[in-house]
Amino acid sequence: MKTILILGAGTAGTAIAHKLRRRLSNEWDVAVVDPSSTHLYQPGLLFLPFGDETEERILRERGSTLGKGITWHQRTVHAIDAERRRVEVVEGEPLSYDFLIIASGTEVRPDMIDGMLGDGWRKSVFDFYTLEGAKALQKALANFEGGRLVLNIVEMPIKCPVAPLEFAFLADWYLTKRGIRDKTELVYATPLDGAFTKPLASKTLGYLLENKGIQVETEFMTGEVDSEKNVIRSYDEREVPYDLLVTIPPHMGAGFLEDSDLADELAFVATDPHTLAAKNAERVFVIGDATDLPSSKAGSVAHFQADLMTENILRAIDDKELEPSFDGHSNCFVETGHGKAMLIDFNYETEPLPGQFPIPGIGPLPLLKECRRNHWAKRLFRLVYWHALLPARPIPISPTMSLAGKQLSAAAELGGE
Ligand SMILES: Cc1cc2nc3c(=O)[nH]c(=O)nc-3n(C[C@H](O)[C@H](O)[C@H](O)COP(=O)(O)OP(=O)(O)OC[C@H]3O[C@@H](n4cnc5c(N)ncnc54)[C@H](O)[C@@H]3O)c2cc1C
Structure with a gap:
């Protein structure tokens, strides 16, 4: 039996496991490794803080999301040994592979910013990129009676780069509905020089921020959260005061990729932008948020990549040259x-x-x-x-x-x- 091992069974890992299972014979074991017993539909985290989504609708048992013929190792990856073609796991014997797909996504890392996890964490400082964060923020927003609500992107890259903007737009709607919009200053503090990374969309989305009376603080490189004074401070010493801070903390690749030869300093895997092969190892592919590519870290991207990567893995199995087919869609x-x-x-x-x-x-x-x-x-x-x-x-x-x-x-x- 030959094995395709997929590290992570989130959006990307689950989709490609199903695609490969359909195309490969039973000589192949298509296996995913993921320690978590549930699968979270992350776009739902945007609506949860506003009471417009429920936990039940966005969470499923992982077993129910994996079809017949896919093996699930409920294990935590500790390290990749690309030379010996095996993966070390925390809970037992290493797992061998013929081909490896890294689909381990990103981790949200509030610990990377001074003061973010200080006394204000989940009292006046919240995130919504995790289920726990989104649930805590729902309570905080329900109790919010006006003041300065600051939305802050610490640094790029982040998952779904438009989600913070969407949060600001939804906050405008939510506060209007609650009759406290005129008592609230909404502020959007971003490290970018505009609303978004792409000029035309940035212009269109920038108009929307302006029309909704959302103040924008551009090129704000957050260095510190001071939860005694309730301000965020940038490296160039600008201060933005808040009553309620909604932050998008820094993102990094999965912990087992930190200090790996396969990855950069943010633990994102060096990936060929068109073939999706790992740059620093043979028989290894990378999909979804785990790559170091300039394409968006988004579920749609993971799905487009899964289509194209399936063909390339079949080519690799047949010893054919890989197609440079991914265009960053x-x-x-x-x-x-x-x-x-x-x-x-x-x-x-x-x-x-x-x-x-x-x-x-x-x-x-x-x-x-x-x-x-x-x-x-x-x-x-x-x-x-x-x-x-x-x-x-x-x-x-x-x-x-x-x-x-x-x-x-x-x-x-x-x-x-
Ligand atoms: C608030 C929010 C809104 C979003 N909205 C959208 C949207 O509207 N449209 C869109 O396209 N995208 C959206 N996204 C982004 C989208 O959810 C992600 O880009 C997508 O889930 C990436 O898929 P992935 O498989 O790469 O990572 P994930 O789905 O995060 O999966 C990674 C998997 O790896 C596993 N893993 C991690 N470490 C280990 C380890 N050591 N061992 C084994 N397994 C491990 C994890 O348990 C997880 O299951 C949103 C994200 C957020 C947070």
């Missing part, structure tokens, strides 16, 4: 509050542009434009995730970005790239 709904959302579609080369998705000229979803249809598509996406994306059922969306129906002139007209 990312596709993301941006909730803008008050029952509306936007949709953006982009890749390494092309920034989000106006147009229609998925059928050029027809849609039904408009790109880079707020509307209710996009909001409902975003809310219903949880069902698509559980029933189609995780079990890797075919969906009619290309893993590479299509330019058909997109207004290429828009970038030039609006001063984008």
Whole structure:
């Protein structure tokens, strides 16, 4: 029996395990390694703090998300020994492999910032990128009676780079609904020089922040959380006071990749941007948030990569050259509050542009434009995730970005790239 070992059974690991299981004969063991007994639908964490999502709907037993013929080792990876083609685990004997896929995602690391885990942690300083954080924030927001609510991205890269913006838009909606918007100053402190990384989307999203009266503090490199004075302080000594701080702490790759030859100083694995092979080891591939690639750390990206990586693994098994097929394609709904959302579609080369998705000229979803249809598509996406994306059922969306129906002139007209 030969083995494909997949480290991590989150969004990326589960999807590629199903795709490979379908394509490989029973000579192959398709195995995932993951210590956690539950699978979390992370996009739901955005709505949980506002009481608009429930824990039951976004958590599933991991066993129920893994189909027949997939082996699950409920173990914690300790180290990869690429020379001997084996993986050391905390709980027992090492696991051998013929091919390895690293799908271990990211860890949210509040411990990396001075003072973040100080006296204010989960009292006046919260995160929503973890289930515990989102639940604690739900209580804090319900008790919030106005003041300065500061949203702070500490540094890039982070998962779903639009989620903090979405949080700010939803906070505007939530506070309006509670009748305390006029008693609240909403502040968005970001290390970027605008609302988002891509110029055209940044401009559009920047207008939305302005229209909703959300103050933006750009190029703010957070160095410290001072929970005695209730301020965040940047490296260049700027201070932003808060009554309630919602922070996106630094992100790093999984602990077992820290100090590994395979990874960079943030423990993200050095990955070929187009073939998705690990740069520093043979027979190793990398998928999802674990890579060091400039594509978004997003579930959509993980799914597009899973499609293309499946073909490359089959090629590697047949000793054929890998296809440089991944183009950085990312596709993301941006909730803008008050029952509306936007949709953006982009890749390494092309920034989000106006147009229609998925059928050029027809849609039904408009790109880079707020509307209710996009909001409902975003809310219903949880069902698509559980029933189609995780079990890797075919969906009619290309893993590479299509330019058909997109207004290429828009970038030039609006001063984008
Ligand atoms: C608030 C929020 C909103 C988001 N919204 C969106 C959205 O709207 N659209 C979108 O596309 N994406 C969104 N994302 C991002 C998306 O959830 C992630 O990009 C996606 O889950 C990445 O998949 P992954 O498999 O790489 O990592 P994960 O799904 O995080 O899985 C990693 C797995 O590795 C396992 N693991 C870690 N360490 C070890 C170890 N030592 N041994 C074994 N296993 C290990 C973990 O237990 C976990 O199961 C959002 C994320 C957040 C936090």
